[in-house]
Amino acid sequence: MACLALAAIEAANKIPPLSMASILQTHDLHKSFGALVATDSVSLTVQTGEVHAIVGPNGAGKTTLLSLLSGSLKPDSGRIEFNGKDVTRTPAHKRVRLGLARSFQITSLILPMTVLENVMLAVQGTTGHSLKFWSPVSKEKDTQTQAMHFLQAVKLQDKSQHLADALSHGEQRQLEIAIALALKPKLLLLDEPMAGMSKEETRKMIDLLRDLKGDITILLVEHDMDAVFALADRTSVLVEGGLIATGTTEEIRSNTEVQQAYLGEA
Amino acid sequence: MRGEQASSWPSHLLARLKGNLPNQVYFALVIALLIAPWLINALDQSFYLDLLTRALIIAIAVASLNLIIGFGGMVSLGHAAFLGIGAYCVGIPTYYEQFNGFVHLGLAVLCSALFALLTGLICLRTKAVYFIMITLAFAQMLYFTLVSLDEYGADDGLVIYQRSEFPGIFDIENPTTLYYAVLLFLLGCLYLTHRMMHARFGRVLQGCKHNEQRMQALGFLTYKYKLIAYVIAGTMAGVAGFFLGNFTNFISPEMMDWTHSAELIFMLVIGGTGILFGPVVGAVLFLLLEEWLSGFSVYWHLILGLMLIALVVFGKGGVHGLLSLGSNRGSQQNTTT
Numbered sequence: 001m002a003c004l005a006l007a008a009i010e011a012a013n014k015i016p017p018l019s020m021a022s023i024l025q026t027h028d029l030h031k032s033f034g035a036l037v038a039t040d041s042v043s044l045t046v047q048t049g050e051v052h053a054i055v056g057p058n059g060a061g062k063t064t065l066l067s068l069l070s071g072s073l074k075p076d077s078g079r080i081e082f083n084g085k086d087v088t089r090t091p092a093h094k095r096v097r098l099g100l101a102r103s104f105q106i107t108s109l110i111l112p113m114t115v116l117e118n119v120m121l122a123v124q125g126t127t128g129h130s131l132k133f134w135s136p137v138s139k140e141k142d143t144q145t146q147a148m149h150f151l152q153a154v155k156l157q158d159k160s161q162h163l164a165d166a167l168s169h170g171e172q173r174q175l176e177i178a179i180a181l182a183l184k185p186k187l188l189l190l191d192e193p194m195a196g197m198s199k200e201e202t203r204k205m206i207d208l209l210r211d212l213k214g215d216i217t218i219l220l221v222e223h224d225m226d227a228v229f230a231l232a233d234r235t236s237v238l239v240e241g242g243l244i245a246t247g248t249t250e251e252i253r254s255n256t257e258v259q260q261a262y263l264g265e266a
Numbered sequence: 267m268r269g270e271q272a273s274s275w276p277s278h279l280l281a282r283l284k285g286n287l288p289n290q291v292y293f294a295l296v297i298a299l300l301i302a303p304w305l306i307n308a309l310d311q312s313f314y315l316d317l318l319t320r321a322l323i324i325a326i327a328v329a330s331l332n333l334i335i336g337f338g339g340m341v342s343l344g345h346a347a348f349l350g351i352g353a354y355c356v357g358i359p360t361y362y363e364q365f366n367g368f369v370h371l372g373l374a375v376l377c378s379a380l381f382a383l384l385t386g387l388i389c390l391r392t393k394a395v396y397f398i399m400i401t402l403a404f405a406q407m408l409y410f411t412l413v414s415l416d417e418y419g420a421d422d423g424l425v426i427y428q429r430s431e432f433p434g435i436f437d438i439e440n441p442t443t444l445y446y447a448v449l450l451f452l453l454g455c456l457y458l459t460h461r462m463m464h465a466r467f468g469r470v471l472q473g474c475k476h477n478e479q480r481m482q483a484l485g486f487l488t489y490k491y492k493l494i495a496y497v498i499a500g501t502m503a504g505v506a507g508f509f510l511g512n513f514t515n516f517i518s519p520e521m522m523d524w525t526h527s528a529e530l531i532f533m534l535v536i537g538g539t540g541i542l543f544g545p546v547v548g549a550v551l552f553l554l555l556e557e558w559l560s561g562f563s564v565y566w567h568l569i570l571g572l573m574l575i576a577l578v579v580f581g582k583g584g585v586h587g588l589l590s591l592g593s594n595r596g597s598q599q600n601t602t603t
Contacts, residue, residue, distance in 0.1 A: 108477055113473075133468075
């Protein structure tokens, strides 16, 4: 308990208390691969309703941190609290059901399925069990309607019958978002949604995410600083596995340590 | 593709056949298999009824393998073990003069399902090449266990003097009855597979094949779905073994030798993995070729091997791939039919 309280005090000292409740908190999270420390005592708080960006140079451990949060990696030590519940040892698939969904940095769709079928798979996960062996999914009108609704949200409704494989890179990233939304998350972890996108595609994605803002809490790992400054309420800077600063966009911009570590190079 | 639903099944069938060469071939194949005994009896070629019966029994095993490889992406090199289990479930009771077919069939279902469950629990913790090796290891363990059982003939095997009895229902001592029983069960397995792959379970399973990490991120415990598929497939193959034991009137550990598991994969590849009727095409073609080529030259293995390589290299997706090339390209990518 003493250690817990200490962590709480530490977290409180680092981050100015906000009036909003937090949806995600990590306490002193550690993860190393052999000699490489990928995550170094990260204590992070994400407030309900905000867009929280995590930036940092290549190899800073951004994706590792995201994987720890989503549950695809287990931390060596530390605690993860989601929605007031300790989920440190909760397996990935159960965290999804608790409302913690992620998208992937490398587009990770079921390519031989259609766009609609990809989203329907996600909807299927949130509407009853999937141990149904006989009745065709194509007859589940409700599942279909819901899936179309999420496709509309990312403006892909016209491509619903295309194979995911046949979409452009930008469209595939949009589909990733639709799938993540279909999981009805309380907190959405987005791993570099703008990766590999053209200027035009990036602009569209920023608009799309801005539309989601407020409805849903987003933890955004992103390389594109313009996108971060356009979207984020608060930003945390990760360098060599550890958080060096957290604050509003303005605070981060003017933070000299951050400039040295990251912005200066860019 | 799936959008327009035909109101009645004949028009639904016609819609599926129209302009789709693979489906036309599969439809013709099913018709041919249904009337084959009649034709064979008329021509007095009972040898071919035997050959076809064997091919269809093997086709059941290949169809079950298709469920885990073609739809689930789990490449198993131990599938012949299930054939052996099913066959021993006929052989051992018969040895103790228990001839009741329901007992045999019930045992075959139970034992193969149990073996699939127990080995699957462990095998499915691994992936890719490790999965291949561990399924092979379990099959070999079973093989050597049976080799060591002197009571049941060790590696000489057991002769089954009398086929399973289904008193008052049908008599599978009659080759035509056995043929139709096998064909009926095969078609039943294919229909079940078809339904499953379009239902929620099948969508999740196919998702696991293409991108397991994604399925986990969608909140699915993929292990559970793969294990269920593995048990269903093992049970199907176990029933195929039940038929095989009855058909050959002889069982031996050799039935579950790993080379037979490899042959099952060959047949699946010939027909096209992940294609509903691929196993039937593959098994029938493989056994017919084996028969004809072995009469033609002692080096038939070589010829068969070269044909296989040509099929894999030039016709992507086996016979189904070749047929699709002949069909109009617009309507390809109907993954499950």
